[in-house]
Each structure stands twice: as C-alpha cells, then as structure tokens.
Amino acid sequence: MRIIAVMNQKGGVGKTTTSVNLAAGLSKMGKRVCVVDLDPQAHASLHLGVEILGNETTIYNVFTGEKKMADSRRLVAPNLWLTPSSLDLAGTELELVDTVGRELILRDAINEMVATHPFDYMIMDCPPSLGVLTINALSAAGEVFIPLQPHFLALHGLSKLFETTALVTRRLNRNLRVSGIVLCLYETGTRLAEDVAQDLSLFLKQSDPEAPWYNARIFQSRIRRNIKLAEAPSFGQSIFDYASKCPGAQDYGMLAEEVEGLAATRQAPLSKAG
Ligand code: ADP
Numbered sequence: 001m002r003i004i005a006v007m008n009q010k011g012g013v014g015k016t017t018t019s020v021n022l023a024a025g026l027s028k029m030g031k032r033v034c035v036v037d038l039d040p041q042a043h044a045s046l047h048l049g050v051e052i053l054g055n056e057t058t059i060y061n062v063f064t065g066e067k068k069m070a071d072s073r074r075l076v077a078p079n080l081w082l083t084p085s086s087l088d089l090a091g092t093e094l095e096l097v098d099t100v101g102r103e104l105i106l107r108d109a110i111n112e113m114v115a116t117h118p119f120d121y122m123i124m125d126c127p128p129s130l131g132v133l134t135i136n137a138l139s140a141a142g143e144v145f146i147p148l149q150p151h152f153l154a155l156h157g158l159s160k161l162f163e164t165t166a167l168v169t170r171r172l173n174r175n176l177r178v179s180g181i182v183l184c185l186y187e188t189g190t191r192l193a194e195d196v197a198q199d200l201s202l203f204l205k206q207s208d209p210e211a212p213w214y215n216a217r218i219f220q221s222r223i224r225r226n227i228k229l230a231e232a233p234s235f236g237q238s239i240f241d242y243a244s245k246c247p248g249a250q251d252y253g254m255l256a257e258e259v260e261g262l263a264a265t266r267q268a269p270l271s272k273a274g
Pocket residue numbers: 010011012013014015016017018043128184185186223224225226227228229230231233
C-alpha cells in the first residue's frame with residue numbers, strides 16, 4: 001500500500017484537484033483507492049459528490065477518538081472510497097492542543113483500518129497550512145506529492161515545506177520521502193513554466209542526498225490549465241466522469257499511469273531480492 005500526502009501550504013495550487021483526479025484515475029486502472037479529506041473546507045469531499053450536512057461520521061470523529069476510520073469511509077465509485085471532512089475539523093488544532101501524541105492519531109487510525117480493509121493507495125488531501133492536520137498526514141504517509149503552480153514565485157515557500165518534511169522525518173516518521181512534484185495549472189507555450197521546472201530540478205540535484213526530497217521526481221505529466229477541471233467539482237464528479245476526453249482527463253490519466261509506474265520502479269529491487 002502506498003500512502004501519499006498531497007501537500008503544499010499554499011492554497012489554490014491544485015492539491016484537491018490532484019488528490020481527487022489522481023485517485024479517480026488510479027481507481028479506474030483497477031486499484032483500490034481511498035481519499036482522505038483533511039481540509040476543513042471539504043473540497044475533496046464535495047468534488048467526489050459528498051456533502052456532510054447532518055451528523056454523519058467524518059474524519060473529525062476519528063481525530064476526536066469517537067469513531068474508527070473504517071466507520072467514516074464510504075464507497076463513492078467503483079474501487080474508490082472517501083473519508084470525508086467537515087467544517088468541525090477546523091477546531092482540531094485547538095481541541096488537540098493538550099492531547100499527547102496528537103501527531104500520530106491518523107497514522108494509528110489508518111493502521112487499524114487497513115488491517116481489515118486494505119487499499120492499494122491512500123491519498124490524503126492536506127489543508128493549506130503546516131498545522132496539526134498536515135503533520136498528521138506526514139506522520140502517516142510514506143510519500144509526499146507537491147503540486148506546484150509554475151510561476152516565478154513558485155519556489156518561494158518550498159523551503160519551508162521541505163523543512164517541515166525534514167523535521168517530520170527526524171522526529172516522527174523516518175520513512176517519509178518527497179517522491180513527486182506535480183506541475184499544475186501549466187501554461188503551455190510559455191518559457192516561464194519550463195524555467196521553473198529546470199530551476200527546481202537543479203535545486204533537487206544539488207540537495208543533500210540525505211534530504212527526504214533528494215530523489216523527488218518532477219512528473220513528466222504536466223497538468224495543463226483546463227476549464228473542465230475547474231467545472232467538475234460543482235457536479236461532484238471526477239474529471240473522468242465529467243469530461244472523459246478533455247485535456248484535463250488526459251493529463252490526470254497520464255499522471256496516474258506515471259505514479260503507478262513509479263510504484264513498479266520502487267518495488268523492483270525488493271522483488272529481485274525476494
Ligand atoms: P488547492 O487544493 O491547492 O487549494 P485546488 O485544487 O482547489 O487547489 O485548485 C484551485 C482552483 O483552481 C480550483 O477552483 C480548481 O478547480 C482550479 N484548478 C485546479 N487545477 C486546475 C487546472 N489544471 N485547470 C483549471 N483550473 C484548475
């Protein structure tokens with residue numbers, strides 16, 4: 001099982017769009033996927049057609065310890081599950097302030113769930129902050145994907161984000177790696193986007209080989225700016241159900257294949273040895 005945190009403390013860079021459509025793409029390839037919505041704004045839940053109005057179980061109840069993760073997940077499409085979020089989650093930071101081990105609540109909940117309900121992928125859509133919810137995601141994850149909008153300030157703020165992953169690697173989760181960077185809202189035909197990609201690739205190559213981001217790859221699949229991707233959430237549909245032939249569906253379909261291919265390369269040495 002791969003547990004991926006889709007993270008960037010900036011809002012509007014494509015975290016939710018990527019979490020939902022990558023998950024949908026993988027599920028259509030036959031993988032069992034669970035999306036964990038960790039943003040109190042619940043955009044990923046809405047994008048998958050789930051709106052929490054009453055007192056249904058959400059990830060908030062998992063953080064407070066009232067419910068198990070398996071009780072909060074629901075099937076939203078073939079092979080695709082969601083653990084929804086709700087606005088209550090906005091209070092978690094304060095509510096957990098005195099809780100010992102609050103950084104590890106999600107990791108424990110996931111471990112308990114997958115013992116009986118296994119998945120191929122868990123994809124966590126993080127909120128736009130580096131608070132306790134994001135730290136929980138990083139403590140539970142094996143990998144971090146960073147969606148990035150390639151404009152001239154894109155790399156600004158990345159150092160803070162990398163520092164946070166390094167801190168979590170040292171203190172909470174030694175296995176965590178930044179494995180991929182997804183260029184979102186990509187403008188084809190501009191030099192700027194390619195320049196940002198090159199700067200970033202140079203930065204990664206020159207990093208400390210011990211850094212959790214040293215082996216990060218910039219995915220070849222660039223997610224072009226495509227209006228259908230912005231429309232799909234209001235219909236509660238992934239891009240594949242909303243407009244299966246549009247450029248957005250092509251780009252996320254390619255990304256899903258690339259991510260799955262990365263699994264093959266990551267697992268190759270293991271299968272040789274075993
Ligand atoms: P985040 O979760 O990082 O805040 P979102 O995924 O919600 O970012 O994206 C921000 C906004 O941009 C949303 O309205 C989304 O529909 C839109 N959007 C994201 N990616 C694209 C794209 N490739 N083309 C067009 N609109 C996009």
